[in-house]
Amino acid sequence: xxxxxxxxxxxxxxxxxxxxxxxxxxxxxxxxxxxxxxxxxxxxxxxxxxxxxxxxxxxxxxxxxxxxxxxxxxxxxxxxxxxxxxxxxxxxxxxxxxxxxxxxxxxxxxxxxxxxxxxxxxxxxxxxxxxxxxxxxxxxxxxxxxxxxxxxxxxxxxxxxxxxxxxxxxxxxxxxxxxxxxxxxxxxxxxxxxxxxxxxxxxxxxxxxxxxxxxxxxxxxxxxxxxxxxxxxxxxxxxxxxxxxxxxxxxxxxxxxxxxxxxxxxxxxxxxxxxxxxxxxxxxxxxxxxxxxxxxxxxxxxxxxxxxxxxxxxxxxxxxxxxxxxxxxxxxxxxxxxxxxxxxxxxxxxxxxxxxxxxxxxxxxxxxxxxxxxxxxxxxxxxxxxxxxxxxxxxxxxxxxxxxxxxxxxxxxxxxxxxxxxxxxxxxxxxxxxxxxxxxxxxxxxxxxxxxxxxxxxxxxxxxxxxxxxxxxxxxxxxxxxxxxxxxxxxxxxxxxxxxxxxxxxxxxxxxxxxxxxxxxxxxxxxxxxxxxxxxxxxxxxxxxxxxxxxxxxxxxxxxxxxxxxxxxxxxxxxxxxxxxxxxxxxxxxxxxxxxxxxxxxxxxxxxxxxxxxxxxxxxxxxxxxxxxxxxxxxxxxxxxxxxxxxxxxxxxxxxxxxxxxxxxxxxxxxxxxxxxxxxxxxxxxxxxxxxxxxxxxxxxxxxxx
Numbered sequence: 001x002x003x004x005x006x007x008x009x010x011x012x013x014x015x016x017x018x019x020x021x022x023x024x025x026x027x028x029x030x031x032x033x034x035x036x037x038x039x040x041x042x043x044x045x046x047x048x049x050x051x052x053x054x055x056x057x058x059x060x061x062x063x064x065x066x067x068x069x070x071x072x073x074x075x076x077x078x079x080x081x082x083x084x085x086x087x088x089x090x091x092x093x094x095x096x097x098x099x100x101x102x103x104x105x106x107x108x109x110x111x112x113x114x115x116x117x118x119x120x121x122x123x124x125x126x127x128x129x130x131x132x133x134x135x136x137x138x139x140x141x142x143x144x145x146x147x148x149x150x151x152x153x154x155x156x157x158x159x160x161x162x163x164x165x166x167x168x169x170x171x172x173x174x175x176x177x178x179x180x181x182x183x184x185x186x187x188x189x190x191x192x193x194x195x196x197x198x199x200x201x202x203x204x205x206x207x208x209x210x211x212x213x214x215x216x217x218x219x220x221x222x223x224x225x226x227x228x229x230x231x232x233x234x235x236x237x238x239x240x241x242x243x244x245x246x247x248x249x250x251x252x253x254x255x256x257x258x259x260x261x262x263x264x265x266x267x268x269x270x271x272x273x274x275x276x277x278x279x280x281x282x283x284x285x286x287x288x289x290x291x292x293x294x295x296x297x298x299x300x301x302x303x304x305x306x307x308x309x310x311x312x313x314x315x316x317x318x319x320x321x322x323x324x325x326x327x328x329x330x331x332x333x334x335x336x337x338x339x340x341x342x343x344x345x346x347x348x349x350x351x352x353x354x355x356x357x358x359x360x361x362x363x364x365x366x367x368x369x370x371x372x373x374x375x376x377x378x379x380x381x382x383x384x385x386x387x388x389x390x391x392x393x394x395x396x397x398x399x400x401x402x403x404x405x406x407x408x409x410x411x412x413x414x415x416x417x418x419x420x421x422x423x424x425x426x427x428x429x430x431x432x433x434x435x436x437x438x439x440x441x442x443x444x445x446x447x448x449x450x451x452x453x454x455x456x457x458x459x460x461x462x463x464x465x466x467x468x469x470x471x472x473x474x475x476x477x478x479x480x481x482x483x484x485x486x487x488x489x490x491x492x493x494x495x496x497x498x499x500x501x502x503x504x505x506x507x508x509x510x511x512x513x514x515x516x517x518x519x520x521x522x523x524x525x526x527x528x529x530x531x532x533x534x535x536x537x538x539x540x541x542x543x544x545x546x547x548x549x550x551x552x553x554x555x556x557x558x559x560x561x562x563x564x565x566x567x568x569x570x571x572x573x574x575x576x577x578x579x580x581x582x583x584x585x586x587x588x589x590x591x592x593x594x595x596x597x598x599x600x601x602x603x604x605x606x607x608x609x610x611x612x613x614x615x616x617x618x619x620x621x622x623x624x625x626x627x628x629x630x631x632x633x634x635x636x637x638x639x640x641x642x643x644x645x646x647x648x649x650x651x652x653x654x655x656x657x658x659x660x661x662x663x664x665x666x667x668x669x670x671x672x673x674x675x676x677x678x679x680x681x682x683x684x685x686x687x688x689x690x691x692x693x694x695x696x697x698x699x700x701x702x703x704x705x706x
Contacts, residue, residue, distance in 0.1 A: 019320075020319070027296065028096075029093065030096045030115045030118045032119070033135065043095060045277050046093070047084060047086055048207070049208070083095070083379075085377055093290060094393070096111045111328070112144060116294070116296070117294030118294075124151060125155050132171075133171065134697075147286075148175055149277075151276065153188045155185060156185045160184065177274070178231065179191040195257065197224075197228075199213070200285060204280075235263060239263050273285055302315050305408070305419075317345060319347060323410065324343075324409070326409075327397075328340055330405055332452060339397045340394070342394050344418070348372055348389050349388040353371050355410045356403050357417045358403075358408070358417075370400045374399070406420035406455070426472050429470065430470050430499070431465075431469055432467065433496075439491050446485050447459045457472050509535070510532070513616065516611045525605050526608040527568075528600075529569050530594075534591040538702070542587070547593040569613040572611065573592050582626045587626075628706070631701075633676050635674050639670065639694040643689065650685055659672045660672075679698065
């Protein structure tokens with residue numbers, strides 16, 4: 001049973017409005033960490049102790065509730081973020097278990113976008129590992145308050161103090177212990193509650209469900225004293241109200257909890273808990289911390305929306321306002337689309353009509369009225385049907401056929417579109433060839449579905465060869481895609497060798513002047529366009545614009561050129577930038593200025609202007625000496641010290657540049673950058689050279705010239 005509820009400080013649970021009380025009792029949180037830190041095992045214990053499930057599954061035997069995909073069970077990793085809801089101490093916990101592997105970073109990104117708080121899980125031996133830093137930085141970008149759980153305290157080499165120090169040094173997180181370990185490694189037997197002054201132990205007989213609290217013995221009090229003193233000092237530094245209480249005398253438990261909550265919500269402190277999820281120790285105090293210190297939807301700054309006229313407005317968490325919800329994930333099951341949505345204002349009931357606002361591939365606004373068929377509360381791959389979903393809550397909506405990741409659902413009387421979800425560009429591409437015509441149709445259906453579900457996956461058809469070109473975030477990303485095809489659709493298309501995704505740019509300024517005049521069938525298409533191409537700074541993006549190509553005294557004559565002709569020329573340029581002259585990959589970081597668009601009465605046509613602009617662009621790009629840009633990856637290698645030399649040798653042979661080497665929990669952490677095309681197969685070579693004891697993390701950094 002959950003322990004008796006503490007008074008939740010600074011939370012208006014006594015509000016007279018039942019809808020407001022319900023919002024106050026919601027915690028939307030994510031479990032974030034490096035791969036294999038124990039996120040899913042921790043999630044499983046949280047569900048068990050909150051009575052959501054009656055038997056704990058394990059990652060290592062493929063029975064974890066949250067890792068429900070066969071690919072996750074076989075590999076022992078989380079691939080897709082899984083949602084579930086449970087209850088603890090009077091609050092509703094909407095938990096999202098996110099992947100730890102960088103190939104599935106979109107799952108973390110879109111989860112953090114809709115969460116109010118997060119639990120960062122760290123291995124007591126490995127400490128702050130590379131992907132821990134990545135997801136922590138992502139959460140900081142969204143301003144997410146966090147608490148930490150130092151897991152695996154029972155493992156040899158566990159060092160609670162070292163992990164807290166690493167969090168402060170590498171994450172710049174003001175981590176402070178709220179529970180401290182009673183022993184470490186094989187001697188770990190429980191936790192010391194630094195607020196209540198109690199030793200907390202967990203019964204092996206019922207998988208840790210029975211929690212025993214006892215006052216500290218003199219030895220335990222001596223052990224806990226430095227930790228508690230540090231906690232009070234850090235609180236006094238972070239919270240002026242608590243400082244005054246501390247100077248007056250010993251503050252009480254309620255004062256400490258209230259100050260911790262304020263400091264956590266202000267992101268001035270990160271309360272740290274410890275335990276061993278696998279051995280069922282330390283999870284219940286963490287659940288208390290989630291309830292007491294992480295924010296409700298009323299405790300976080302409201303998001304902003306943008307109206308069609310460009311005006312921004314705050315979306316206040318008002319249950320009586322017109323609905324505003326963000327679609328943060330899309331799944332297609334049996335031809336039906338499930339739109340995972342976070343409601344920021346208002347409520348949605350079955351049968352309601354909402355307006356789905358989004359943007360197409362060219363950034364143009366789109367809008368579609370849709371009727372919500374059904375609403376589901378999620379529990380991994382199972383779901384519970386609801387009549388409605390209210391402000392602050394998360395649910396899956398059925399019936400929004402036009403919805404995509406990042407779209408906004410609005411009710412009548414609201415036009416604001418919430419900020420969409422940023423998507424990193426894919427860095428690796430794979431050519432797929434169906435084995436026969438029937439498989440080709442199934443392959444296109446499968447790829448269409450997967451691309452709709454995963455914004456980091458792009459699919460295109462090579463018209464010359466008929467190959468389907470699939471681009472993703474890494475080799476594991478595409479391997480999982482092929483496995484899903486075999487399992488879900490029964491197809492195994494031929495796959496080529498992975499290739500790095502490329503981009504083109506130009507190295508100097510150039511111009512072109514083209515008169516296009518050609519007959520197609522019985523129609524003659526004519527157009528005359530001149531333009532100039534200028535390189536921009538790296539990562540500045542493209543700019544396509546119309547120059548003042550008429551003398552000042554003749555500018556009024558520009559009005560004689562119908563807008564349709566000018567827009568056709570601009571469209572020809574934009575389309576042409578999608579395919580470079582050297583590699584066929586998109587062109588980036590160029591400034592294209594139209595310097596002439598001429599119209600001859602009776603001859604010039606709209607298609608002619610478009611074709612003239614496209615031809616002029618290709619000529620200008622060719623003259624501007626195109627450069628090929630390839631993906632450069634941030635690379636982090638963790639390796640025992642005796643294998644450091646071999647790892648550096650392999651890395652430099654692969655074109656890598658070493659930027660930093662530091663100690664980390666008895667191992668060496670090597671940081672650097674390397675071109676992706678040189679890293680195919682690198683992980684296999686690294687494992688062979690280090691007897692399988694090296695860890696490798698690759699994260700996209702930039703496109704750059706080799």
